[in-house]
Amino acid sequence: MRAGIACLVAAYVLSQFYRAFLAVLAPVLKTELGATAEDLASASGLWFLTFAAMQLPVGWALDHIGPRRTTIALLAFGGGGGALVFGMATTPMAIKLAMALIGIGCAPVLMASYYIFARQFPPAVFATLASAMIGFGSLGNIAGSLPLAWAVQAFGWRETMLGLAVTTLLVAALLGLLLRDPDRVEGGSKGSVLDLLKMPALWPILIMMSVCYLPAGALRGLWVGPYYADVFGADTAAVGWATLVMGLAMVLGNFAYGPLDRLFRTRKWVIFGGNLACAAALLALWAHPEAGGGTTLALIAAVGLFGSSFAIVIAHGRAFFPPHLMGRGVTLLNLFGIGTVGAAQILTGRVHAAIPPTPPSAPYAALFLLFGLVLLAGCLIYLISQDRTD
Structure with a gap:
């Protein structure tokens, strides 16, 4: 299993x-494909949207088929095939198609891990394992920057x-050889996502799940690149450095959040405090979008650091799930966490296009304000949540 x-x-x-990775490729795709x-932003x-749309079927498949076959099939078809389409793209539309396929391919990976953690490890260490998974996985975030x-x-x-594309297909093949499914849960065919949605305690957590990853995911996923290029005249290498700093901050944040629920004996207030700090960094970027030197970079890094509560929010929700609905439970949370980022990327693309770039920082200041206010609203709703640790 290891x-x-x-x-x-x-x-x-x-x-x-x-x-x-699109944040780094933005300048070259603009030059060569006219993107x-x-x-x-749409790509x-x-x-994120195809990734999110796959979460409910992935949850069903984890509970009924198991993580091994679910992950292999989608990663090979969507991830490997989508990367191949991207590499041969000649138009922005082909880039969009490729990104949709890659989203399908990546959809089961983290949730398969969480399913195994929830089924085969003590509940008390779930948050630490979940955060460590994202922390180690965030090396991909680093690879998608300066490297x-x-x-x-x-x-x-x-x-x-x-x-x-070749690397993705190789990893899918290794999963086929080395991954093993946990034992099936008796009664695993009973129940549905509707049973989870009937739990009042879950709704404030779903709201927090909807907003906690949105700013960091949207900025690191795309907007950091155009922001530095348009406001500071950064080239591909300079954008790579900026995204590297934010990526490193997100790695650190994921590892830092992991053990805090056991250290402070609370999940709710760790999550609330971290996201409040993230909102403060976003509002500071809105107020000073052209701040030079290390100021802007420090604030971008703070968004990455404090905006990495994704895993501990899933741990908070997981504490309410019955074992036979574990797969559908973690994927439901992931649907809310990833789906909102996808919708936000499309919306923010339109906001960016609608605001005149006079000065060039104006469209980005609007995005920082939007992200900050949405996160603050989520924090206020999350205040009514029920704290639970294992």
């Missing part, structure tokens, strides 16, 4: 890479994407 989990970590590294910021949004910029400069973006 070798299988290691393969899932490798697959999740790819998933994190695929959700974040606008709105095109790339990024389609990754990607170097690869593009050395080999070209098409060759880099074709290499990633």
Whole structure:
């Protein structure tokens, strides 16, 4: 099982890479394919939306078929096939199609891991394991920053994407060889997502799940690149450095959040405090979008650091799930967490296009304000949630 989990970590590294790499490729795709910021926002949004749309069928498959076959099939078809389409793209529409396919391919990876953690490890360590999975997987976030910029400069973006397609197919093959399913839960065919939605205690957690990853996911997934290019004149390498800093902050945040529920004996207030700090960083970016030097970069890093509560929010929700609905429970949370990012990417692309760039920071200041206010609203609703630790 350890070798299988290691393969899932490798697959999740790819998933994190695929959700974040467009920020670095934005300048070259604009030059070679004529892709606008709105095109790339739609492409990024389609990754998140198809990823989210797959969560309910993935949850059913985890409970009925198991994580092994579910992950192999989708990762090979969607991840490998989508990366291949991306590498051969000649229009922005092809980029959108590729990102939609890759979103399908990445959909089961993290949830398969969480399903195994929930089924085969003590409940008290779920948050730590879940956060560590995202922390190690966030190496893909790092790879999608400066290392990607170097690869593009050395080999070209098409060759880099074709290499990633081969890598994705190889990881899927290794999962087939090394991953093992947990024992089936007796009564696993009974119940549905509707049973989970009837639980009042779950709704404030679902609201927090909807907003906690939205700012960090949207900024790191796309907007950091155009922001630095348009406001500060950054080239691909400079964008790579900025996204690297934010990516490292997100890795640190994931590892830091993991044990805090046991340290402070609360999940609710760890989640609330962290997301409040993230909202404060976003509002500071709105107030000072052209701040030079390390100020803007520090605030972007703070969004990444404090906006990495995804795993501990899932741990909060997981504490309410019955064992036979574990797969559908974690994927329901993931649907709310990822789906809102997809919708936001498409919406923010339209907001960005609608606001005149006078000064160039104006559209981005509007996005920072929007993200900050949405996160604050989610925090207020989350205040009525029921705290629960294992």
